[in-house]
Amino acid sequence: MEVNIGEIKDKKGGEIQFHLVEDWSHMRCDGQSLHCISPVIFDGKITCTGELFLVRGNVSTTIEANCSRCLRPIELEIKAQLDERFQKASHAREQEPIRDEQTDEEDWGREDIQEFRGLTIHLDDVVLENLLVCLPIKPLCEEDCRGLCSQCGQDLNDGECDCITDDIDPRMLQLRKLLDSSD
Ligand SMILES: [Zn+2]
Ligand SMILES: [Zn+2]
Structure with a gap:
């Protein structure tokens, strides 16, 4: 998933609306199971604030998981709200390293900025992260399984x-x- 921000790159306040649909049924990530059985849909917009590009929107998909009690396969609808900030890598290098481990809570806000190069913002990583956070820890086929x-x-x-x-x-x-x- 990616969006080209060429048309707003120098436009403070400029916005791009996007509607992305992608088949992630083959997506696998280390140590986590995210088995998407319907396309991942991302409706959102990118806003240029001058220095930063804000990415906001809603992601949804359906995943297959196993009931944590009876282990039957179940389908779960996952919805995540994204609110991420991106910054061009060239700006980023003038400041502190960006994607270091977050050690200090005070630095959280600043370090929680993704970087991108060129005119394309790649969204796969942030979408994946946000979906994983929304996964229930103990999914159930039914409340009273x-x-x-x-x-x-x-x-x-x-x-x-x-x-x-x-x-x-x-x-x-x-x-x-x-x-x-x-x-
Ligand atoms: Zn069950
Ligand atoms: Zn028994």
Whole structure:
């Protein structure tokens, strides 16, 4: 995903509206799973403030994930609001290095600026980052998903298994067995 900012590069207050649609079904990123099963749509605009280019808009897609309890594949709609700042690399070099690790909270605002070269702002990285932040940590197929039996692995949404599934102390379990057998 990219936008050419040629027409507003020297125009303070200039704006470019964009509507980008891209198939990211083959996108994979290290250590994170983002499996997009519908195109990534980015509606937004770029505003030139003189020195910075502000990129704002909404990104949406549908991803496939696994329910964190029963592991069934599920589809999730992901929507992210983007608000990013870009700066031409030549300006950037006159100042502090831009993409260093953020160590000091006071520097956050300044360092949270992306750089670009030429007349093209590449948006893949910021779109990806923003989508990843929106992923639920524990996606569920349904709010009341019953998950898998911790002992036999049966999907309890399909029905009960024969295990004793109470989170009970093993010693208590022995006691219970004794009580049961004494009936
Ligand atoms: Zn589930
Ligand atoms: Zn079981």
